[in-house]
Amino acid sequence: xxxxxxxxxxxxxxxxxxxxxxxxxxxxxxxxxxxxxxxxxxxxxxxxxxxxxxxxxxxxxxxxxxxxxxxxxxxxxxxxxxxxxxxxxxxxxxxxxxxxxxxxxxxxxxxxxxxxxxxxxxxxxxxxxxxxxxxxxxxxxxxxxxxxxxxxxxxxxxxxxxxxxxxxxxxxxxxxxxxxxxxxxxxxxxxxxxxxxxxxxxxxxxxxxxxxxxxxxxxxxxxxxxxxxxxxxxxxxxxxxxxxxxxxxxxxxxxxxxxxxxxxxxxxxxxxxxxxxxxxxxxxxxxxxxxxxxxxxxxxxxxxxxxxxxxxxxxxxxxxxxxxxxxxxxxxxxxxxxxxxxxxxxxxxxxxxxxxxxxxxxxxxxxxxxxxxxxxx
Amino acid sequence: xxxxxxxxxxxxxxxxxxxxxxxxxxxxxxxxxxxxxxxxxxxxxxxxxxxxxxxxxxxxxxxxxxxxxxxxxxxxxxxxxxxxxxxxxxxxxxxxxxxxxxxxxxxxxxxxxxxxxxxxxxxxxxxxxxxxxxxxxxxxxxxxxxxxxxxxxxxxxxxxxxxxxxxxxxxxxxxxxxxxxxxxxxxxxxxxxxxxxxxxxxxxxxxxxxxxxxxxxxxxxxxxxxxxxxxxxxxxxxxxxxxxxxxxxxxxxxxxxxxxxxxxxxxxxxxxxxxxxxxxxxxxxxxxxxxxxxxxxxxxxxxxxxxxxxxxxxxxxxxxxxxxxxxxxxxxxxxxxxxxxxxxxxxxxxxxxxxxxxxxxxxxxxxxxxxxxxxxx
Numbered sequence: 001x002x003x004x005x006x007x008x009x010x011x012x013x014x015x016x017x018x019x020x021x022x023x024x025x026x027x028x029x030x031x032x033x034x035x036x037x038x039x040x041x042x043x044x045x046x047x048x049x050x051x052x053x054x055x056x057x058x059x060x061x062x063x064x065x066x067x068x069x070x071x072x073x074x075x076x077x078x079x080x081x082x083x084x085x086x087x088x089x090x091x092x093x094x095x096x097x098x099x100x101x102x103x104x105x106x107x108x109x110x111x112x113x114x115x116x117x118x119x120x121x122x123x124x125x126x127x128x129x130x131x132x133x134x135x136x137x138x139x140x141x142x143x144x145x146x147x148x149x150x151x152x153x154x155x156x157x158x159x160x161x162x163x164x165x166x167x168x169x170x171x172x173x174x175x176x177x178x179x180x181x182x183x184x185x186x187x188x189x190x191x192x193x194x195x196x197x198x199x200x201x202x203x204x205x206x207x208x209x210x211x212x213x214x215x216x217x218x219x220x221x222x223x224x225x226x227x228x229x230x231x232x233x234x235x236x237x238x239x240x241x242x243x244x245x246x247x248x249x250x251x252x253x254x255x256x257x258x259x260x261x262x263x264x265x266x267x268x269x270x271x272x273x274x275x276x277x278x279x280x281x282x283x284x285x286x287x288x289x290x291x292x293x294x295x296x297x298x299x300x301x302x303x304x305x306x307x308x309x310x311x312x313x314x315x316x317x318x319x320x321x322x323x324x325x326x327x328x329x330x331x332x333x334x335x336x337x338x339x340x341x342x343x344x345x346x347x348x349x350x351x352x353x354x355x356x357x358x359x360x361x362x363x364x365x366x367x368x369x370x371x372x373x374x375x376x377x
Numbered sequence: 378x379x380x381x382x383x384x385x386x387x388x389x390x391x392x393x394x395x396x397x398x399x400x401x402x403x404x405x406x407x408x409x410x411x412x413x414x415x416x417x418x419x420x421x422x423x424x425x426x427x428x429x430x431x432x433x434x435x436x437x438x439x440x441x442x443x444x445x446x447x448x449x450x451x452x453x454x455x456x457x458x459x460x461x462x463x464x465x466x467x468x469x470x471x472x473x474x475x476x477x478x479x480x481x482x483x484x485x486x487x488x489x490x491x492x493x494x495x496x497x498x499x500x501x502x503x504x505x506x507x508x509x510x511x512x513x514x515x516x517x518x519x520x521x522x523x524x525x526x527x528x529x530x531x532x533x534x535x536x537x538x539x540x541x542x543x544x545x546x547x548x549x550x551x552x553x554x555x556x557x558x559x560x561x562x563x564x565x566x567x568x569x570x571x572x573x574x575x576x577x578x579x580x581x582x583x584x585x586x587x588x589x590x591x592x593x594x595x596x597x598x599x600x601x602x603x604x605x606x607x608x609x610x611x612x613x614x615x616x617x618x619x620x621x622x623x624x625x626x627x628x629x630x631x632x633x634x635x636x637x638x639x640x641x642x643x644x645x646x647x648x649x650x651x652x653x654x655x656x657x658x659x660x661x662x663x664x665x666x667x668x669x670x671x672x673x674x675x676x677x678x679x680x681x682x683x684x685x686x687x688x689x690x691x692x693x694x695x696x697x698x699x700x701x702x703x704x705x706x707x708x709x710x711x712x713x714x715x716x717x718x719x720x721x722x723x724x725x726x727x728x729x730x731x732x733x734x735x736x737x738x739x740x741x742x743x744x745x746x747x748x749x750x751x752x753x754x
Contacts, residue, residue, distance in 0.1 A: 028486060028487055029555075030485060031486075046471050046473070047470065047471060047472075048468065048469050048470050048471035049469070049470040050429050050430065050469035050470040051428070051429075051468070051469040051470065051471060052427050052469075053427065054471075071470060088476075089473070091425070091428070091468045091469060091471050091473065092425050092426070092427035092428040092429075092468060092469055093424065093425050093426040093427040093428065093448060094423050094424060094425035094428060094431075094468050094476075095424075095476060096423070096466070096468065096471075096473040096474065096475075096476050097473065097474045097476060097480075098473075099465075099471075099472060099473050099474060099486065099488065102487060103474075103480045103487055108407060109405060109408075109476065110405055110479060110480055111476065126515060126524050127524075128517045128524060131514070131515040131516065133512040133513060133514060134512070134513040135510040135511070135512045135513075136510060136511040136512075136513075136560075136566070137508070137510060138503060138508040138566075138570075139508065140505045147503050147504075147505060159629060159630070159631075162539045178406075183513075189513070189515075193515075252536060253536070254536075
């Protein structure tokens, strides 16, 4: 009875789609679709006169579109959480990007992304405030014997006061993502510009490189059944970070090149890498941020000589929906572990992003909470 | 008889596709297709089990793909010219990006692009040489009362010798393109890094902004039937360039802020804007580059007081296929006009990109020829 009632309500709810759709901020200039309504539904439209079926594939669910007399298919998803989501179209069994959207790298592909307006979107909005720069960098990696590519955020004023030197945050993307994630859908530059303008964060440099196992030589994919965090995976990137990326950064930018002025953070796989790398190099980093990527335990700290003395911050965060339905393999309860870490005397912070899952809105908010805690000692 | 023979040869040629396809440099990391062979054919592959037909749409021609027993469609185009081309897939009438390619902005959309290896690709290859940076800039435009977005290339050494100041080239994209064109498919940064490393060009700053009429307020689209170059179109961007972009650049970067150290160039629509804007502001720019966008005549110079005295270079270029089949509305023969300009005493150069059309390979080569001529007076 309860199930039947729920089914009926669900159908009613679908029929009552709120007709206040607006072109999305992630729709290509000059195009009308994709659109988003106040419920967070995504409506797409594509001309495909000869197709059998067209679907929008978002949040691991496919929703059917309907064809009109001109061969144009239109349809919408169920309401989505606030923030950014990857999606694609399915046209007669072909998974393809929506030709109306902007493109982002995630789920191991360049493809469509959609922005659902969030109640707190002001913190990553483009405003008329002093702006830093996101710089595209090519450099040679001795460790990998190849050219590499990263993005570096320099804060407002970096090119004005040429005597000033800055701390550095090394900020990593998740699995199936790359160095474009944080500067693009992560909106790192805009978050920092706004925080700095409001006096909430100190200006610092942010290096966003590619931590994927596919970029390392030898290809250090974690072995089947290996436990999390996969040490080989993290260690492949650790070599590159310690031997190539940090020296390149300290050479190319006006950094304060010591462990007290260096932070590392990452999301999901990047959080696991952050944990493994900062525990293995307690003299290299003083500030640690793990977003949706596990936590650091009192035992981890006890097993790592030097970590407690050097560490200034351990910041752990999750989306609320991740905690409600905790992903396997992330160890114990991260909130409890972080509280124990704080009780043990470390400056440990735990943050929960409300009503978001393992997605970019959780990570934008995590950066927004994390950045003001950095380099203030 | 001749036609029949040609038709037969064409079919034979198609049947004898050379089977040396390799994954393209513009294919997404980890994907196999799109591929390119030594003839310059583009082979694509996409799973679309329920589709009636799938085509690759490139160079204004659609080529049918063939379905295998697993519902995977594969097929290739006729040979394409060397260099970069936009393309798309057609799945049952839906024009969509190829899910295997990287994405570029052109033809007024973000979509697929493909790189056909060129005999001269070394000049824009990624090498282990000192690299400049391409910086993403947000700034407020008083003229348009809006935030704007551009890319700025700073040469190798810009962050090392902090007392040095640099000349500036303002470099514009074509119609249906945007500020991503030159730094992405134009490979501006790599072309300059290589030229500077070889001692062929002096280091200078390059500003790549958005010159589309859709970015200007009021929206100054050229009127129906208006002659080329469309003055309103160019003037809309001229206001933004003179009043916003140049002052922003001179404020944010270590420029030499005078007309003798300022160049403007552009491709197609950007070339027409360059002509209109440099003729209207002979004291602001000394070096002029028009790539596939017409030419400057002796009469233009005679009608523009001050231009002859201040100008250091007029560079005009085309792809050879454009000259063979000259586009209407570009005025007289650009080679003759440029020769007359040279005879009149100006430093005029005419360059023809061999075996290329109105496409990026012509413009990459034009930049490669143009840059060494700049700022050497």
